[in-house]
Amino acid sequence: MVNQKSRLNRVVLYIVVIVLAAIFAFPALWTFGNSLNDVYATVSLLPSSVHLSNYKLAVTLIPFMDYLWSSIIISGLTVVLTTVSSAVVAYGFARFRAPGKSFFFILIISTMMVPPLVTQIPTYIFFNKIGLTNTYLPWFFWGIGGNAFFIFLYRQFFLTLPKELDESARIDGCSSLGILWRILMPISIPIVVTVAVMSFQSSWGDYLTPYMFLDSTKWNLATALLGSSYTLPNNPTIILKPVIDAAAVLLTIPTIFAFFFGQKYLVEGIVTTGLKG
């Protein structure tokens, strides 16, 4: 009797989970399906036939490759610099005593509350005034500065590592940065990958800073796809929806890859650090 009841419970559980999964997957799956549809076909739930031509149009009707290149530069700069720099700063917080340390830690945490535009717009005004817009310099500086949340994640993780590791390396003549690089970073791979994946996903999808700091010819893909003109070349009033869908799929694919690349570590990295807030 009890067994029967619990079996029924499991069946209901699976039905609920599967239905929810179908709902969550639906918008992306349907967009993908529609992107394979004939460009002139009337919309239907399943594509009448499979065409890759929409993808070809998506990359040729607008300067897609230029936008993609800009996305790669912005994300590349951000991921590499933020991942390294946040670790260096967090190492300072996790391992060194100094007057003012807790003040600066609270300061870092409270910067997470500042809406980014409050600082970015004056920064933009300043960069514009000294003629430094339309370069990738802002992302270089932001990358060097690290990211408050990532500094926090690294710090939490470093705090769980035994101090004896550092001390024995120091006796062997290792410098502080050497200890970070050779001892702590290699055993912190889950958190390094978590930070790299998260900073990739947010920089890849960013559209506000590229809009402000770059001319439209240098926009990254996300910025360019808000209001890109996928229309018939000889009739701009006809919007090619399946082509827009293809472009949305192309913009999404790298974030999915990043997730699968980091999935194993993402879970581990969050389990060990995300809970001690």
Added chain:
Amino acid sequence: MQKMSPSKKREALSFYLLISPWLLVFFALGLLPLLWGLYLACTNYTGFNFNQLHWVGLSNFSTVFHDDDAISSLFRTIILSIVIVPLSTAIGFLLAVLLNNKIKGLPFFRTVFYLPSVFPVIAAGLMWQVMYGRQDGVINIILGYLGIHPINWMGYNLAQTSLVLMMLWGSGGALMIYLAGLKNVPQSLYESAAIDGAGSFQKFWKITIPLTTPVIFYNVIMGIIGSLQMFAQPMLLTPGASWNTVPLQPIYLYVVNAWIQIFTNNRYSYGLALLWVLFIVVFILSLIVFFTSRYWVYYESGEE
């Protein structure tokens, strides 16, 4: 002041050297722009008149509070946040609870629920345009099969609902953290509760939820901060969305208004005042959640 020993001095110096990348960038591209923005908000800056700036005091700020666009968009945004943040927290948490039942195919389901939250906002918005289209939107096509007339999802009456649904699609963002939190609840607690005769609902309410409140707390704070700054989502829920789009009134949100004031109307100083007001609102709301947290967030004794 106590004199520091040389080794302590060296340690302090190392600390400041290590945090210097953050510290320098924080001063140059964080604190300075923040304060300079506050200064510009007290001038007549329009984007071109650097040579004729004058100090106008707090008049831009008092305009904010007399500007119907600003105040009504502020309340609209706060109300939408009050709807979105608890709902998405609850959905994310319930998804985690469902998946925590030793379910087969956990990695698959986890991926399906989590991925939408990391999709680029612009791509997610384009996908929901496909969902919400009036003549050729998927939802209306399905409703058509059921004999229901097309619904104007992006119209005046439903735009807010559509925005909320679209935001809730990202509810899985905290799924991993919740799953980890649920795994962290000691099994022994459930066992002793079972001995005391607690049912599964009681166990959920008295053990599972209290022990995961620290994680919920973090996500509520971040959810509030994020949802008060919604920008691209309302733009994308406007047919023919582009950078010059003005969303319909029900989804004309606070940051959208600030953005339009600055980049469309060249009211730089006024726009900066708007953003500073947002900053203060975010700060106050976070403080409220923070100070109430002692009543509902459970911390293990001995831990801060």
